[in-house]
Amino acid sequence: MPGRKRAAVLGHPIGHSRSPQLHRAAYEYLGFDCSYEAIDVEEAAAADFAAAARQDPAWNGLSVTMPLKAAMAAAVDHLDPLAHALGVLNTVTFDHGPGGAVLTGWNTDVLGLVNALRHAGAGDAPRGIVLGAGGTACAAVAAFSRMGCTAVDVYARSHQRGDQAQNTQSRGSAQAANVSKVGAALGITVNLHPWNDAAQACTEADVVICTLPPRGADALADAFNALGAARTGAVLLDAAYDPWPSRIAQAWESAGGTIVPGLEMLLYQAVEQVRLFTGNAFRDEDAVINVMCDAVGLPAR
Known part of the structure:
Protein backbone atom coordinates (compact mmCIF):
# COMPACT_ATOMS: atom_id res chain seq x y z
CA MET A 1 0.00 0.00 0.00
CA THR A 108 -7.05 -5.55 23.88
CA ASP A 109 -8.44 -3.98 27.07
CA VAL A 110 -8.48 -7.39 28.74
CA LEU A 111 -4.80 -8.08 28.11
CA GLY A 112 -4.15 -4.50 29.17
CA LEU A 113 -5.66 -5.26 32.56
CA VAL A 114 -3.99 -8.66 32.91
CA ASN A 115 -0.52 -7.42 32.03
CA ALA A 116 -0.82 -4.34 34.24
CA LEU A 117 -1.81 -6.55 37.17
CA ARG A 118 0.94 -9.07 36.42
CA HIS A 119 3.51 -6.29 36.34
CA ALA A 120 2.30 -5.18 39.77
CA GLY A 121 2.82 -8.67 41.19
CA ALA A 122 -0.67 -10.20 41.02
CA GLY A 123 -0.56 -14.00 41.04
CA ASP A 124 -2.61 -16.73 39.43
CA ALA A 125 -6.29 -17.23 40.28
CA PRO A 126 -6.51 -14.39 42.80
CA ARG A 127 -9.58 -13.72 44.89
CA GLY A 128 -10.84 -10.90 42.70
CA ILE A 129 -13.50 -8.25 43.00
CA VAL A 130 -14.77 -5.67 40.54
CA LEU A 131 -16.12 -2.31 41.65
CA GLY A 132 -18.82 -1.17 39.24
CA ALA A 133 -20.98 -3.11 36.78
CA GLY A 134 -20.71 -1.15 33.53
CA GLY A 135 -18.78 -1.73 30.32
CA THR A 136 -15.28 -1.68 31.81
CA ALA A 137 -16.43 -4.18 34.42
CA CYS A 138 -17.01 -6.67 31.61
CA ALA A 139 -13.35 -6.39 30.61
CA ALA A 140 -12.40 -6.79 34.27
CA VAL A 141 -14.41 -10.01 34.55
CA ALA A 142 -12.67 -11.30 31.41
CA ALA A 143 -9.29 -10.33 32.88
CA PHE A 144 -9.95 -12.37 36.01
CA SER A 145 -10.96 -15.29 33.79
CA ARG A 146 -7.63 -15.00 31.94
CA MET A 147 -5.84 -15.02 35.29
CA GLY A 148 -7.36 -18.38 36.16
CA CYS A 149 -10.31 -17.34 38.32
CA THR A 150 -13.45 -19.45 38.19
CA ALA A 151 -15.57 -16.86 40.03
CA VAL A 152 -15.49 -13.12 40.63
CA ASP A 153 -17.48 -10.81 42.92
CA VAL A 154 -18.94 -7.67 41.36
CA TYR A 155 -20.19 -4.78 43.50
CA ALA A 156 -22.70 -2.53 41.76
CA ARG A 157 -23.26 1.00 43.05
CA SER A 158 -26.98 0.40 42.80
CA HIS A 159 -28.31 -2.81 44.32
CA GLN A 160 -31.28 -2.54 41.97
CA ARG A 161 -28.89 -2.41 39.05
CA GLY A 162 -27.34 -5.65 40.21
CA ASP A 163 -30.76 -7.28 40.46
CA GLN A 164 -31.59 -6.06 36.99
CA ALA A 165 -28.38 -7.60 35.67
CA GLN A 166 -29.34 -10.97 37.11
CA ASN A 167 -32.83 -10.74 35.62
CA THR A 168 -31.36 -9.69 32.30
CA GLN A 169 -29.21 -12.82 32.23
CA SER A 170 -32.16 -15.11 32.97
CA ARG A 171 -34.16 -13.56 30.13
CA GLY A 172 -31.29 -14.16 27.69
CA SER A 173 -31.02 -10.46 26.87
CA ALA A 174 -28.46 -9.36 24.30
CA GLN A 175 -27.38 -6.35 26.36
CA ALA A 176 -23.63 -6.28 25.76
CA ALA A 177 -22.68 -4.52 28.98
CA ASN A 178 -24.22 -7.18 31.23
CA VAL A 179 -21.45 -8.61 33.39
CA SER A 180 -23.36 -11.80 34.15
CA LYS A 181 -23.81 -12.54 30.47
CA VAL A 182 -20.12 -11.95 29.82
CA GLY A 183 -19.21 -14.22 32.71
CA ALA A 184 -21.40 -16.99 31.32
CA ALA A 185 -19.81 -16.63 27.88
CA LEU A 186 -16.33 -16.90 29.37
CA GLY A 187 -17.07 -19.66 31.87
CA ILE A 188 -16.54 -17.58 35.00
CA THR A 189 -19.21 -17.26 37.68
CA VAL A 190 -20.20 -13.65 38.40
CA ASN A 191 -21.56 -13.04 41.89
CA LEU A 192 -23.35 -9.69 42.06
CA HIS A 193 -23.45 -7.87 45.41
CA PRO A 194 -24.90 -4.61 46.76
CA TRP A 195 -22.59 -1.64 46.96
CA ASN A 196 -22.77 -1.27 50.73
CA ASP A 197 -20.86 -4.56 51.10
CA ALA A 198 -17.95 -3.37 48.94
CA ALA A 199 -15.74 -1.82 51.64
CA GLN A 200 -15.63 -5.02 53.69
CA ALA A 201 -14.96 -7.06 50.55
CA CYS A 202 -11.98 -4.84 49.75
CA THR A 203 -10.38 -5.92 53.04
CA GLU A 204 -10.43 -9.57 51.93
CA ALA A 205 -9.61 -9.59 48.19
CA ASP A 206 -6.25 -10.32 46.58
CA VAL A 207 -6.97 -8.07 43.59
CA VAL A 208 -9.50 -5.25 43.21
CA ILE A 209 -10.30 -3.63 39.86
CA CYS A 210 -12.15 -0.34 40.20
CA THR A 211 -14.06 0.48 37.01
CA LEU A 212 -15.91 3.54 38.29
CA PRO A 213 -15.64 7.03 36.77
CA PRO A 214 -13.15 9.48 38.31
CA ARG A 215 -13.95 10.10 42.01
CA GLY A 216 -16.70 7.47 41.85
CA ALA A 217 -15.12 5.49 44.69
CA ASP A 218 -14.35 8.42 47.01
CA ALA A 219 -17.03 7.52 49.56
CA LEU A 220 -15.99 3.87 49.40
CA ALA A 221 -12.41 4.93 50.18
CA ASP A 222 -13.58 6.61 53.37
CA ALA A 223 -15.55 3.52 54.41
CA PHE A 224 -12.56 1.29 53.64
CA ASN A 225 -10.25 3.53 55.67
CA ALA A 226 -12.56 3.27 58.66
CA LEU A 227 -12.14 -0.51 58.72
CA GLY A 228 -8.40 -0.21 59.35
CA ALA A 229 -7.49 -3.32 57.36
CA ALA A 230 -3.92 -4.24 56.38
CA ARG A 231 -3.62 -4.87 52.64
CA THR A 232 0.05 -5.84 52.26
CA GLY A 233 0.48 -7.97 49.13
CA ALA A 234 -2.94 -7.09 47.71
CA VAL A 235 -3.30 -5.13 44.47
CA LEU A 236 -5.79 -2.43 43.46
CA LEU A 237 -6.05 -1.19 39.88
CA ASP A 238 -8.11 1.96 39.35
CA ALA A 239 -9.07 2.23 35.67
CA ALA A 240 -9.63 5.99 36.07
CA TYR A 241 -6.19 7.59 35.80
CA ASP A 242 -7.04 11.25 36.37
CA PRO A 243 -6.79 12.40 39.10
CA TRP A 244 -4.03 10.11 40.30
CA PRO A 245 -3.68 8.87 42.89
CA SER A 246 -7.42 8.61 43.38
CA ARG A 247 -8.83 8.63 46.90
CA ILE A 248 -9.41 4.86 46.80
CA ALA A 249 -5.82 4.36 45.64
CA GLN A 250 -4.51 6.55 48.45
CA ALA A 251 -6.54 4.57 50.99
CA TRP A 252 -5.28 1.29 49.57
CA GLU A 253 -1.64 2.39 49.62
CA SER A 254 -2.01 3.68 53.18
CA ALA A 255 -3.17 0.18 54.14
CA GLY A 256 0.03 -1.28 52.69
CA GLY A 257 -1.38 -2.45 49.36
CA THR A 258 0.01 -2.06 45.85
CA ILE A 259 -1.74 0.46 43.60
CA VAL A 260 -1.86 0.44 39.81
CA PRO A 261 -3.00 3.50 37.82
CA GLY A 262 -5.29 3.13 34.84
CA LEU A 263 -2.42 4.51 32.76
Missing part, protein backbone atom coordinates in the same frame (compact mmCIF):
# COMPACT_ATOMS: atom_id res chain seq x y z
CA PRO A 2 1.78 3.15 -1.17
CA GLY A 3 2.18 6.26 0.93
CA ARG A 4 2.16 6.79 4.65
CA LYS A 5 -0.23 4.71 6.71
CA ARG A 6 -2.77 6.31 9.00
CA ALA A 7 -4.10 5.38 12.44
CA ALA A 8 -6.12 7.19 15.09
CA VAL A 9 -7.96 6.96 18.37
CA LEU A 10 -11.70 7.70 18.16
CA GLY A 11 -13.92 8.84 21.01
CA HIS A 12 -16.02 11.69 22.39
CA PRO A 13 -14.57 13.68 24.01
CA ILE A 14 -11.06 12.72 22.96
CA GLY A 15 -8.79 15.69 23.67
CA HIS A 16 -7.50 14.13 26.91
CA SER A 17 -6.30 10.90 25.26
CA ARG A 18 -2.75 9.71 25.90
CA SER A 19 -2.95 7.18 23.06
CA PRO A 20 -1.22 9.42 20.48
CA GLN A 21 1.83 9.72 22.73
CA LEU A 22 1.99 5.97 23.23
CA HIS A 23 1.55 4.98 19.59
CA ARG A 24 3.80 7.64 18.11
CA ALA A 25 6.64 6.65 20.43
CA ALA A 26 6.30 3.00 19.40
CA TYR A 27 6.11 3.76 15.68
CA GLU A 28 9.17 5.99 15.87
CA TYR A 29 11.18 3.28 17.60
CA LEU A 30 10.05 0.64 15.09
CA GLY A 31 10.61 2.89 12.07
CA PHE A 32 6.99 2.29 11.11
CA ASP A 33 5.72 4.99 8.76
CA CYS A 34 2.26 5.68 10.18
CA SER A 35 0.61 8.81 11.53
CA TYR A 36 -1.55 8.66 14.64
CA GLU A 37 -4.06 11.28 15.72
CA ALA A 38 -7.04 11.76 18.02
CA ILE A 39 -10.37 12.24 16.24
CA ASP A 40 -13.57 13.29 18.00
CA VAL A 41 -16.40 11.06 16.79
CA GLU A 42 -19.83 10.97 18.41
CA GLU A 43 -21.58 7.64 18.88
CA ALA A 44 -24.22 8.35 16.23
CA ALA A 45 -21.47 8.91 13.64
CA ALA A 46 -19.51 5.70 14.31
CA ALA A 47 -21.02 3.62 11.51
CA ASP A 48 -20.54 6.38 8.93
CA PHE A 49 -16.93 6.85 10.01
CA ALA A 50 -16.27 3.13 9.60
CA ALA A 51 -17.94 3.08 6.18
CA ALA A 52 -15.80 5.97 4.95
CA ALA A 53 -12.59 4.58 6.43
CA ARG A 54 -12.98 1.21 4.72
CA GLN A 55 -12.80 2.99 1.35
CA ASP A 56 -9.55 4.82 2.19
CA PRO A 57 -6.48 2.60 1.65
CA ALA A 58 -4.37 4.78 3.93
CA TRP A 59 -6.14 3.56 7.05
CA ASN A 60 -4.12 1.01 8.99
CA GLY A 61 -5.82 0.83 12.39
CA LEU A 62 -8.17 2.46 14.86
CA SER A 63 -8.10 2.64 18.63
CA VAL A 64 -11.63 3.04 19.98
CA THR A 65 -12.64 4.48 23.33
CA MET A 66 -15.87 5.59 24.97
CA PRO A 67 -18.62 5.96 23.95
CA LEU A 68 -17.94 4.14 20.67
CA LYS A 69 -16.92 0.63 21.74
CA ALA A 70 -20.29 -1.03 21.17
CA ALA A 71 -21.25 1.08 18.14
CA MET A 72 -18.01 0.24 16.34
CA ALA A 73 -18.41 -3.43 17.24
CA ALA A 74 -21.64 -3.34 15.25
CA ALA A 75 -19.94 -1.58 12.31
CA VAL A 76 -17.07 -4.00 11.61
CA ASP A 77 -17.17 -7.17 9.52
CA HIS A 78 -15.65 -9.56 12.04
CA LEU A 79 -14.96 -9.66 15.79
CA ASP A 80 -12.25 -11.66 17.51
CA PRO A 81 -13.68 -14.15 20.05
CA LEU A 82 -13.01 -11.93 23.05
CA ALA A 83 -14.61 -8.84 21.50
CA HIS A 84 -17.56 -11.00 20.50
CA ALA A 85 -17.99 -12.30 24.05
CA LEU A 86 -17.78 -8.81 25.52
CA GLY A 87 -19.90 -7.14 22.85
CA VAL A 88 -17.42 -4.28 22.63
CA LEU A 89 -14.11 -3.60 20.90
CA ASN A 90 -11.30 -1.13 21.41
CA THR A 91 -9.30 -1.88 18.26
CA VAL A 92 -10.03 -2.10 14.52
CA THR A 93 -7.68 -3.45 11.86
CA PHE A 94 -8.02 -3.08 8.09
CA ASP A 95 -7.48 -5.71 5.38
CA HIS A 96 -7.64 -3.68 2.19
CA GLY A 97 -8.88 -5.16 -1.08
CA PRO A 98 -10.31 -4.01 -4.42
CA GLY A 99 -13.80 -3.51 -3.02
CA GLY A 100 -12.69 -1.71 0.14
CA ALA A 101 -11.30 -2.95 3.41
CA VAL A 102 -12.52 -5.79 5.58
CA LEU A 103 -12.68 -4.49 9.16
CA THR A 104 -11.88 -6.73 12.12
CA GLY A 105 -12.60 -5.70 15.69
CA TRP A 106 -10.45 -6.72 18.64
CA ASN A 107 -10.49 -6.17 22.37
CA GLU A 264 -0.72 1.11 33.17
CA MET A 265 -3.76 -0.58 31.64
CA LEU A 266 -3.72 1.99 28.83
CA LEU A 267 -0.05 1.24 28.21
CA TYR A 268 -0.47 -2.50 27.92
CA GLN A 269 -3.61 -2.40 25.79
CA ALA A 270 -1.76 -0.02 23.46
CA VAL A 271 1.19 -2.43 23.24
CA GLU A 272 -1.20 -5.06 21.88
CA GLN A 273 -2.66 -2.53 19.43
CA VAL A 274 0.82 -1.65 18.19
CA ARG A 275 1.49 -5.36 17.69
CA LEU A 276 -1.67 -5.67 15.59
CA PHE A 277 -1.10 -2.48 13.61
CA THR A 278 2.59 -3.03 12.78
CA GLY A 279 2.53 -6.76 12.04
CA ASN A 280 5.93 -8.02 10.92
CA ALA A 281 7.53 -4.69 11.83
CA PHE A 282 6.96 -5.39 15.54
CA ARG A 283 10.14 -6.37 17.40
CA ASP A 284 12.04 -5.79 20.64
CA GLU A 285 8.91 -5.81 22.80
CA ASP A 286 10.70 -4.78 26.00
CA ALA A 287 12.28 -1.80 24.28
CA VAL A 288 8.97 -0.80 22.68
CA ILE A 289 7.28 -0.89 26.08
CA ASN A 290 9.97 1.29 27.60
CA VAL A 291 9.79 3.99 24.92
CA MET A 292 6.02 4.02 25.39
CA CYS A 293 6.48 4.32 29.16
CA ASP A 294 8.83 7.24 28.66
CA ALA A 295 6.29 8.97 26.40
CA VAL A 296 3.68 9.14 29.17
CA GLY A 297 5.89 9.38 32.25
CA LEU A 298 5.59 5.81 33.49
CA PRO A 299 8.62 4.09 35.07
CA ALA A 300 10.70 1.88 32.79
CA ARG A 301 10.08 -1.83 33.11
Whole structure:
Protein backbone atom coordinates (compact mmCIF):
# COMPACT_ATOMS: atom_id res chain seq x y z
CA MET A 1 0.00 0.00 0.00
CA PRO A 2 1.78 3.15 -1.17
CA GLY A 3 2.18 6.26 0.93
CA ARG A 4 2.16 6.79 4.65
CA LYS A 5 -0.23 4.71 6.71
CA ARG A 6 -2.77 6.31 9.00
CA ALA A 7 -4.10 5.38 12.44
CA ALA A 8 -6.12 7.19 15.09
CA VAL A 9 -7.96 6.96 18.37
CA LEU A 10 -11.70 7.70 18.16
CA GLY A 11 -13.92 8.84 21.01
CA HIS A 12 -16.02 11.69 22.39
CA PRO A 13 -14.57 13.68 24.01
CA ILE A 14 -11.06 12.72 22.96
CA GLY A 15 -8.79 15.69 23.67
CA HIS A 16 -7.50 14.13 26.91
CA SER A 17 -6.30 10.90 25.26
CA ARG A 18 -2.75 9.71 25.90
CA SER A 19 -2.95 7.18 23.06
CA PRO A 20 -1.22 9.42 20.48
CA GLN A 21 1.83 9.72 22.73
CA LEU A 22 1.99 5.97 23.23
CA HIS A 23 1.55 4.98 19.59
CA ARG A 24 3.80 7.64 18.11
CA ALA A 25 6.64 6.65 20.43
CA ALA A 26 6.30 3.00 19.40
CA TYR A 27 6.11 3.76 15.68
CA GLU A 28 9.17 5.99 15.87
CA TYR A 29 11.18 3.28 17.60
CA LEU A 30 10.05 0.64 15.09
CA GLY A 31 10.61 2.89 12.07
CA PHE A 32 6.99 2.29 11.11
CA ASP A 33 5.72 4.99 8.76
CA CYS A 34 2.26 5.68 10.18
CA SER A 35 0.61 8.81 11.53
CA TYR A 36 -1.55 8.66 14.64
CA GLU A 37 -4.06 11.28 15.72
CA ALA A 38 -7.04 11.76 18.02
CA ILE A 39 -10.37 12.24 16.24
CA ASP A 40 -13.57 13.29 18.00
CA VAL A 41 -16.40 11.06 16.79
CA GLU A 42 -19.83 10.97 18.41
CA GLU A 43 -21.58 7.64 18.88
CA ALA A 44 -24.22 8.35 16.23
CA ALA A 45 -21.47 8.91 13.64
CA ALA A 46 -19.51 5.70 14.31
CA ALA A 47 -21.02 3.62 11.51
CA ASP A 48 -20.54 6.38 8.93
CA PHE A 49 -16.93 6.85 10.01
CA ALA A 50 -16.27 3.13 9.60
CA ALA A 51 -17.94 3.08 6.18
CA ALA A 52 -15.80 5.97 4.95
CA ALA A 53 -12.59 4.58 6.43
CA ARG A 54 -12.98 1.21 4.72
CA GLN A 55 -12.80 2.99 1.35
CA ASP A 56 -9.55 4.82 2.19
CA PRO A 57 -6.48 2.60 1.65
CA ALA A 58 -4.37 4.78 3.93
CA TRP A 59 -6.14 3.56 7.05
CA ASN A 60 -4.12 1.01 8.99
CA GLY A 61 -5.82 0.83 12.39
CA LEU A 62 -8.17 2.46 14.86
CA SER A 63 -8.10 2.64 18.63
CA VAL A 64 -11.63 3.04 19.98
CA THR A 65 -12.64 4.48 23.33
CA MET A 66 -15.87 5.59 24.97
CA PRO A 67 -18.62 5.96 23.95
CA LEU A 68 -17.94 4.14 20.67
CA LYS A 69 -16.92 0.63 21.74
CA ALA A 70 -20.29 -1.03 21.17
CA ALA A 71 -21.25 1.08 18.14
CA MET A 72 -18.01 0.24 16.34
CA ALA A 73 -18.41 -3.43 17.24
CA ALA A 74 -21.64 -3.34 15.25
CA ALA A 75 -19.94 -1.58 12.31
CA VAL A 76 -17.07 -4.00 11.61
CA ASP A 77 -17.17 -7.17 9.52
CA HIS A 78 -15.65 -9.56 12.04
CA LEU A 79 -14.96 -9.66 15.79
CA ASP A 80 -12.25 -11.66 17.51
CA PRO A 81 -13.68 -14.15 20.05
CA LEU A 82 -13.01 -11.93 23.05
CA ALA A 83 -14.61 -8.84 21.50
CA HIS A 84 -17.56 -11.00 20.50
CA ALA A 85 -17.99 -12.30 24.05
CA LEU A 86 -17.78 -8.81 25.52
CA GLY A 87 -19.90 -7.14 22.85
CA VAL A 88 -17.42 -4.28 22.63
CA LEU A 89 -14.11 -3.60 20.90
CA ASN A 90 -11.30 -1.13 21.41
CA THR A 91 -9.30 -1.88 18.26
CA VAL A 92 -10.03 -2.10 14.52
CA THR A 93 -7.68 -3.45 11.86
CA PHE A 94 -8.02 -3.08 8.09
CA ASP A 95 -7.48 -5.71 5.38
CA HIS A 96 -7.64 -3.68 2.19
CA GLY A 97 -8.88 -5.16 -1.08
CA PRO A 98 -10.31 -4.01 -4.42
CA GLY A 99 -13.80 -3.51 -3.02
CA GLY A 100 -12.69 -1.71 0.14
CA ALA A 101 -11.30 -2.95 3.41
CA VAL A 102 -12.52 -5.79 5.58
CA LEU A 103 -12.68 -4.49 9.16
CA THR A 104 -11.88 -6.73 12.12
CA GLY A 105 -12.60 -5.70 15.69
CA TRP A 106 -10.45 -6.72 18.64
CA ASN A 107 -10.49 -6.17 22.37
CA THR A 108 -7.05 -5.55 23.88
CA ASP A 109 -8.44 -3.98 27.07
CA VAL A 110 -8.48 -7.39 28.74
CA LEU A 111 -4.80 -8.08 28.11
CA GLY A 112 -4.15 -4.50 29.17
CA LEU A 113 -5.66 -5.26 32.56
CA VAL A 114 -3.99 -8.66 32.91
CA ASN A 115 -0.52 -7.42 32.03
CA ALA A 116 -0.82 -4.34 34.24
CA LEU A 117 -1.81 -6.55 37.17
CA ARG A 118 0.94 -9.07 36.42
CA HIS A 119 3.51 -6.29 36.34
CA ALA A 120 2.30 -5.18 39.77
CA GLY A 121 2.82 -8.67 41.19
CA ALA A 122 -0.67 -10.20 41.02
CA GLY A 123 -0.56 -14.00 41.04
CA ASP A 124 -2.61 -16.73 39.43
CA ALA A 125 -6.29 -17.23 40.28
CA PRO A 126 -6.51 -14.39 42.80
CA ARG A 127 -9.58 -13.72 44.89
CA GLY A 128 -10.84 -10.90 42.70
CA ILE A 129 -13.50 -8.25 43.00
CA VAL A 130 -14.77 -5.67 40.54
CA LEU A 131 -16.12 -2.31 41.65
CA GLY A 132 -18.82 -1.17 39.24
CA ALA A 133 -20.98 -3.11 36.78
CA GLY A 134 -20.71 -1.15 33.53
CA GLY A 135 -18.78 -1.73 30.32
CA THR A 136 -15.28 -1.68 31.81
CA ALA A 137 -16.43 -4.18 34.42
CA CYS A 138 -17.01 -6.67 31.61
CA ALA A 139 -13.35 -6.39 30.61
CA ALA A 140 -12.40 -6.79 34.27
CA VAL A 141 -14.41 -10.01 34.55
CA ALA A 142 -12.67 -11.30 31.41
CA ALA A 143 -9.29 -10.33 32.88
CA PHE A 144 -9.95 -12.37 36.01
CA SER A 145 -10.96 -15.29 33.79
CA ARG A 146 -7.63 -15.00 31.94
CA MET A 147 -5.84 -15.02 35.29
CA GLY A 148 -7.36 -18.38 36.16
CA CYS A 149 -10.31 -17.34 38.32
CA THR A 150 -13.45 -19.45 38.19
CA ALA A 151 -15.57 -16.86 40.03
CA VAL A 152 -15.49 -13.12 40.63
CA ASP A 153 -17.48 -10.81 42.92
CA VAL A 154 -18.94 -7.67 41.36
CA TYR A 155 -20.19 -4.78 43.50
CA ALA A 156 -22.70 -2.53 41.76
CA ARG A 157 -23.26 1.00 43.05
CA SER A 158 -26.98 0.40 42.80
CA HIS A 159 -28.31 -2.81 44.32
CA GLN A 160 -31.28 -2.54 41.97
CA ARG A 161 -28.89 -2.41 39.05
CA GLY A 162 -27.34 -5.65 40.21
CA ASP A 163 -30.76 -7.28 40.46
CA GLN A 164 -31.59 -6.06 36.99
CA ALA A 165 -28.38 -7.60 35.67
CA GLN A 166 -29.34 -10.97 37.11
CA ASN A 167 -32.83 -10.74 35.62
CA THR A 168 -31.36 -9.69 32.30
CA GLN A 169 -29.21 -12.82 32.23
CA SER A 170 -32.16 -15.11 32.97
CA ARG A 171 -34.16 -13.56 30.13
CA GLY A 172 -31.29 -14.16 27.69
CA SER A 173 -31.02 -10.46 26.87
CA ALA A 174 -28.46 -9.36 24.30
CA GLN A 175 -27.38 -6.35 26.36
CA ALA A 176 -23.63 -6.28 25.76
CA ALA A 177 -22.68 -4.52 28.98
CA ASN A 178 -24.22 -7.18 31.23
CA VAL A 179 -21.45 -8.61 33.39
CA SER A 180 -23.36 -11.80 34.15
CA LYS A 181 -23.81 -12.54 30.47
CA VAL A 182 -20.12 -11.95 29.82
CA GLY A 183 -19.21 -14.22 32.71
CA ALA A 184 -21.40 -16.99 31.32
CA ALA A 185 -19.81 -16.63 27.88
CA LEU A 186 -16.33 -16.90 29.37
CA GLY A 187 -17.07 -19.66 31.87
CA ILE A 188 -16.54 -17.58 35.00
CA THR A 189 -19.21 -17.26 37.68
CA VAL A 190 -20.20 -13.65 38.40
CA ASN A 191 -21.56 -13.04 41.89
CA LEU A 192 -23.35 -9.69 42.06
CA HIS A 193 -23.45 -7.87 45.41
CA PRO A 194 -24.90 -4.61 46.76
CA TRP A 195 -22.59 -1.64 46.96
CA ASN A 196 -22.77 -1.27 50.73
CA ASP A 197 -20.86 -4.56 51.10
CA ALA A 198 -17.95 -3.37 48.94
CA ALA A 199 -15.74 -1.82 51.64
CA GLN A 200 -15.63 -5.02 53.69
CA ALA A 201 -14.96 -7.06 50.55
CA CYS A 202 -11.98 -4.84 49.75
CA THR A 203 -10.38 -5.92 53.04
CA GLU A 204 -10.43 -9.57 51.93
CA ALA A 205 -9.61 -9.59 48.19
CA ASP A 206 -6.25 -10.32 46.58
CA VAL A 207 -6.97 -8.07 43.59
CA VAL A 208 -9.50 -5.25 43.21
CA ILE A 209 -10.30 -3.63 39.86
CA CYS A 210 -12.15 -0.34 40.20
CA THR A 211 -14.06 0.48 37.01
CA LEU A 212 -15.91 3.54 38.29
CA PRO A 213 -15.64 7.03 36.77
CA PRO A 214 -13.15 9.48 38.31
CA ARG A 215 -13.95 10.10 42.01
CA GLY A 216 -16.70 7.47 41.85
CA ALA A 217 -15.12 5.49 44.69
CA ASP A 218 -14.35 8.42 47.01
CA ALA A 219 -17.03 7.52 49.56
CA LEU A 220 -15.99 3.87 49.40
CA ALA A 221 -12.41 4.93 50.18
CA ASP A 222 -13.58 6.61 53.37
CA ALA A 223 -15.55 3.52 54.41
CA PHE A 224 -12.56 1.29 53.64
CA ASN A 225 -10.25 3.53 55.67
CA ALA A 226 -12.56 3.27 58.66
CA LEU A 227 -12.14 -0.51 58.72
CA GLY A 228 -8.40 -0.21 59.35
CA ALA A 229 -7.49 -3.32 57.36
CA ALA A 230 -3.92 -4.24 56.38
CA ARG A 231 -3.62 -4.87 52.64
CA THR A 232 0.05 -5.84 52.26
CA GLY A 233 0.48 -7.97 49.13
CA ALA A 234 -2.94 -7.09 47.71
CA VAL A 235 -3.30 -5.13 44.47
CA LEU A 236 -5.79 -2.43 43.46
CA LEU A 237 -6.05 -1.19 39.88
CA ASP A 238 -8.11 1.96 39.35
CA ALA A 239 -9.07 2.23 35.67
CA ALA A 240 -9.63 5.99 36.07
CA TYR A 241 -6.19 7.59 35.80
CA ASP A 242 -7.04 11.25 36.37
CA PRO A 243 -6.79 12.40 39.10
CA TRP A 244 -4.03 10.11 40.30
CA PRO A 245 -3.68 8.87 42.89
CA SER A 246 -7.42 8.61 43.38
CA ARG A 247 -8.83 8.63 46.90
CA ILE A 248 -9.41 4.86 46.80
CA ALA A 249 -5.82 4.36 45.64
CA GLN A 250 -4.51 6.55 48.45
CA ALA A 251 -6.54 4.57 50.99
CA TRP A 252 -5.28 1.29 49.57
CA GLU A 253 -1.64 2.39 49.62
CA SER A 254 -2.01 3.68 53.18
CA ALA A 255 -3.17 0.18 54.14
CA GLY A 256 0.03 -1.28 52.69
CA GLY A 257 -1.38 -2.45 49.36
CA THR A 258 0.01 -2.06 45.85
CA ILE A 259 -1.74 0.46 43.60
CA VAL A 260 -1.86 0.44 39.81
CA PRO A 261 -3.00 3.50 37.82
CA GLY A 262 -5.29 3.13 34.84
CA LEU A 263 -2.42 4.51 32.76
CA GLU A 264 -0.72 1.11 33.17
CA MET A 265 -3.76 -0.58 31.64
CA LEU A 266 -3.72 1.99 28.83
CA LEU A 267 -0.05 1.24 28.21
CA TYR A 268 -0.47 -2.50 27.92
CA GLN A 269 -3.61 -2.40 25.79
CA ALA A 270 -1.76 -0.02 23.46
CA VAL A 271 1.19 -2.43 23.24
CA GLU A 272 -1.20 -5.06 21.88
CA GLN A 273 -2.66 -2.53 19.43
CA VAL A 274 0.82 -1.65 18.19
CA ARG A 275 1.49 -5.36 17.69
CA LEU A 276 -1.67 -5.67 15.59
CA PHE A 277 -1.10 -2.48 13.61
CA THR A 278 2.59 -3.03 12.78
CA GLY A 279 2.53 -6.76 12.04
CA ASN A 280 5.93 -8.02 10.92
CA ALA A 281 7.53 -4.69 11.83
CA PHE A 282 6.96 -5.39 15.54
CA ARG A 283 10.14 -6.37 17.40
CA ASP A 284 12.04 -5.79 20.64
CA GLU A 285 8.91 -5.81 22.80
CA ASP A 286 10.70 -4.78 26.00
CA ALA A 287 12.28 -1.80 24.28
CA VAL A 288 8.97 -0.80 22.68
CA ILE A 289 7.28 -0.89 26.08
CA ASN A 290 9.97 1.29 27.60
CA VAL A 291 9.79 3.99 24.92
CA MET A 292 6.02 4.02 25.39
CA CYS A 293 6.48 4.32 29.16
CA ASP A 294 8.83 7.24 28.66
CA ALA A 295 6.29 8.97 26.40
CA VAL A 296 3.68 9.14 29.17
CA GLY A 297 5.89 9.38 32.25
CA LEU A 298 5.59 5.81 33.49
CA PRO A 299 8.62 4.09 35.07
CA ALA A 300 10.70 1.88 32.79
CA ARG A 301 10.08 -1.83 33.11
